[in-house]
Amino acid sequence: MAPGRTLARDLALPLGAVGAALLVTALMLTGQGAPSPVAPVAFLLLTVAVSALARPVVVPVVALVSWLFYDGFVLNGHSDLAFRAQDRTSLLMLLLAAAAGACGAAALRTVRRRSAG
Template sequence: MHRTPPDRTLGAELALPLGAVAAALLVTVLLPADGGAHPAVALAAFALLTLLAAVPARPVLRPAVALVSWLFYDGFVLNGHSDLAFRSPDRTGLLVLLLAALAGAGCAAALRLVRRRP
C-alpha cells in the first residue's frame, strides 16, 4: 500500500490551478465594460485571493501562486489587454502579492502548529 505524505493533500496539489481559475474569474468580476475597479481595490482583492490560495498550497508553489495572481492583476487590471509591464505600480503589485503569499505561508504554519498541540 502506497501512503501519501501528510503534506501532499488534494488541496495542496490543486492550489495553483484553482488559484489561476479564481484569478481569471476575479478579473471578469472586477472589469465590467465601464472601465473596471480602481487598481487599489483590485490589488486588495487579488491579495486576499493570493492569501487564500497560498494557505493550502505546497511551500514550493506559494511563489507561483503569487506570480499567477500578479500576471492576471498586471495584465488585465493595470495595463489592460493582457499587456505586462514592470513599472513602479507593477512592481508594487508584485511585492504586495508576494507578501500575501508569505502571509498565507504563515497562516498555514500556524494551522499546523495548532493541529499538533494536544
C-alpha cells in the same frame, strides 16, 4: 495517498489560476478595474487564501500567477505586462500576501500537531 497530501494542496495552483481569471472577469464586468481600490484588495485576499492551501514550494508561483492576471488585465489592461513602479509594487505586495498566507497555514498546522500530539 502519502501523509500530509491533500487534494486542496495539490490543486491549489490551478484553482488559484482559475480563481484569478474569474476575478479579473468579475472586476471587468462590474467596472471595478485599476482605479478602484477593490481590485488590489481582491487579488491580495485571493493570493492569501490560495497560498494558505498551496504547498510551500509553489507559494511564489501562486503570487506570480496572481500578479500576471492583476498586472496584465487589471492594472495595464489588454494583457500588457509592465515593470513600472506600480507594477513592481503590486508584485511585492502579492509576494508578501503569499508569504503571509503560507506562514499562517504553517502556524495553524503546527498548533494542530501540538494539540493532537
